Amino acid sequence: MPKPTPKRAAAKAPATAAAEREPRGARRKRETRARLLEAALRLMARKGMEGVAINEITEAADVGFGSFYNHFESKEAIYEALMDQVFEDFGDALDILVRDIADVAEVIAICVRHTLLRARREPIWGQFLIREGFSARVLERGLGQRLLRDIQKGIAARRFTTKDPLMSFVAVGGTVLAAISAELQFGSAQGPQAAMLAALGVSGEGLAGRAAAAILQTLGLAPKEAEAIARRPLPVVEAGG
Amino acid sequence: MPKPTPKRAAAKAPATAAAEREPRGARRKRETRARLLEAALRLMARKGMEGVAINEITEAADVGFGSFYNHFESKEAIYEALMDQVFEDFGDALDILVRDIADVAEVIAICVRHTLLRARREPIWGQFLIREGFSARVLERGLGQRLLRDIQKGIAARRFTTKDPLMSFVAVGGTVLAAISAELQFGSAQGPQAAMLAALGVSGEGLAGRAAAAILQTLGLAPKEAEAIARRPLPVVEAGG
DNA sequence: TTCATAAATGATCATTTTGTCAATTATGAT
DNA sequence: ATCATAATTGACAAAATGATCATTTATGAA
Numbered sequence: 155m156p157k158p159t160p161k162r163a164a165a166k167a168p169a170t171a172a173a174e175r176e177p178r179g180a181r182r183k184r185e186t187r188a189r190l191l192e193a194a195l196r197l198m199a200r201k202g203m204e205g206v207a208i209n210e211i212t213e214a215a216d217v218g219f220g221s222f223y224n225h226f227e228s229k230e231a232i233y234e235a236l237m238d239q240v241f242e243d244f245g246d247a248l249d250i251l252v253r254d255i256a257d258v259a260e261v262i263a264i265c266v267r268h269t270l271l272r273a274r275r276e277p278i279w280g281q282f283l284i285r286e287g288f289s290a291r292v293l294e295r296g297l298g299q300r301l302l303r304d305i306q307k308g309i310a311a312r313r314f315t316t317k318d319p320l321m322s323f324v325a326v327g328g329t330v331l332a333a334i335s336a337e338l339q340f341g342s343a344q345g346p347q348a349a350m351l352a353a354l355g356v357s358g359e360g361l362a363g364r365a366a367a368a369i370l371q372t373l374g375l376a377p378k379e380a381e382a383i384a385r386r387p388l389p390v391v392e393a394g395g
Numbered sequence: 396m397p398k399p400t401p402k403r404a405a406a407k408a409p410a411t412a413a414a415e416r417e418p419r420g421a422r423r424k425r426e427t428r429a430r431l432l433e434a435a436l437r438l439m440a441r442k443g444m445e446g447v448a449i450n451e452i453t454e455a456a457d458v459g460f461g462s463f464y465n466h467f468e469s470k471e472a473i474y475e476a477l478m479d480q481v482f483e484d485f486g487d488a489l490d491i492l493v494r495d496i497a498d499v500a501e502v503i504a505i506c507v508r509h510t511l512l513r514a515r516r517e518p519i520w521g522q523f524l525i526r527e528g529f530s531a532r533v534l535e536r537g538l539g540q541r542l543l544r545d546i547q548k549g550i551a552a553r554r555f556t557t558k559d560p561l562m563s564f565v566a567v568g569g570t571v572l573a574a575i576s577a578e579l580q581f582g583s584a585q586g587p588q589a590a591m592l593a594a595l596g597v598s599g600e601g602l603a604g605r606a607a608a609a610i611l612q613t614l615g616l617a618p619k620e621a622e623a624i625a626r627r628p629l630p631v632v633e634a635g636g
Numbered sequence: 637t638t639c640a641t642a643a644a645t646g647a648t649c650a651t652t653t654t655g656t657c658a659a660t661t662a663t664g665a666t
Numbered sequence: 667a668t669c670a671t672a673a674t675t676g677a678c679a680a681a682a683t684g685a686t687c688a689t690t691t692a693t694g695a696a
Binding site: 217218221224 | 671672673674675676677
Binding site for chain 3: 177178179182207208209220222223228229
């Protein structure tokens with residue numbers, strides 16, 4: 155065990171202090187690590203963890219082959235780090251985003267739309283999400299836990315009329331993943347498929363709002379109210395320091 | 396191109412004729428091919444196509460390594476054959492099963508429940524389904540096409556009140572896959588997780604009926620009717636020759 | 637039984653991939 | 667400037683994998 159792979163990158167530099175607080179060497183190290191993670195995300199989103207070779211990652215990251223093992227013990231290790239970064243960080247970001255929203259229905263609408271918008275903006279991220287979205291880790295921890303908790307809260311508050319919390323949880327999660335998949339597929343649709351999609355009303359604005367509305371209806375809101383909530387302006391994500 | 400890999404196994408032996416109609420050699424060949432496919436399904440469902448080596452497949456199938464290439468040109472080839480067998484054959488089976496059902500809502504309820512029941516009965520099949528269920532091939536052809544067609548039919552017949560056929564399609568498909576995932580995860584739940592599941596009403600009968608009911612509600616049926624349709628007895632699958 | 641054909645088999649080789657390591661380079665304190 | 671430490675690097679050996687092929691075995695007709 156040459157290196158226990160620190161659990162989190164955790165840039166501890168206090169935002170208030172001078173920018174020179176972090177030594178150059180440390181930053182260099184952080185950056186190559188970040189480059190490796192980014193390259194791994196891009197490749198693994200497309201071909202899966204097993205489908206990419208380590209030298210592919212280092213070449214895509216423009217980093218010497220040996221450097222890989224300075225940061226990760228193995229392919230499995232970088233994959234783990236990737237899961238943590240992608241899912242937990244995103245969950246935390248969502249938490250901050252809806253911190254001040256009182257209505258559970260709106261919380262869910264915002265989370266759903268934000269997820270879909272990000273998947274649209276960063277297709278690689280979206281691909282990774284749908285590839286790993288059904289894994290036990292995501293379902294049980296992070297995003298899954300959060301969603302299940304919100305649904306139960308909504309039921310307790312009589313905001314949702316669903317009788318079957320687990321099934322609602324499953325339906326909402328599955329719908330989000332499938333919507334991402336649809337968006338990614340349709341985003342690059344060509345030929346005869348494009349015509350069918352146009353007939354189904356797939357346009358430039360994406361599926362975010364429509365998915366949120368459908369999900370709120372699934373949870374028991376009336377169609378009109380679901381539509382209304384799904385159209386409310388999104389809170390802006392604060393530019394992270 | 397040493398061998399074009401026959402498009403389908405297609406055991407043409409007429410069930411009525413004597414059992415000796417098929418020469419032993421042909422049957423032997425069919426059987427090793429089937430063994431290879433079964434082993435590949437089991438392994439690829441767990442580790443993905445790229446994650447399994449050919450010798451793993453042949454060893455799991457208890458077949459000589461070289462035999463692999465008597466039946467498939469490459470790993471991609473057996474993967475293709477697997478996709479065909481799993482998705483298209485299942486789609487055809489569903490078609491036969493609902494051939495005589497007039498009500499679109501019941502057609503969908505039956506398909507959903509049959510899919511979930513089979514995934515429960517054959518977890519490996521289910522795992523493969525959720526792993527590949529978002530691939531373009533499944534969405535566009537086979538099961539996806541079928542589902543989209545049924546939804547549009549239901550809307551045209553004013554059986555479904557959905558205003559957004561594409562979103563409904565996405566939601567139904569995603570819900571089915573997520574339900575399979577949940578079933579597989581929960582089927583092997585241990586420890587503290589089990590308590591939470593019990594609280595959510597996860598019992599032995601599985602999620603099939605509940606998923607079907609939720610899906611029919613998503614399509615616009617009233618909860619009570621959705622429940623009723625989702626509980627109707629399933630048509631028995633005819634024992635195939 | 638004999639024989640031609642089809643299928644199965646594992647040894648073999650080329651290529652890919654992994655993991656290690658000594659050498660090189662960058663960093664930051666003295 | 668000097669030096670100890672940390673990080674990066676690519677060459678290398680070992681292991682894994684893909685694919686080929688001559689040989690063996692099974693099959694079924696003559």
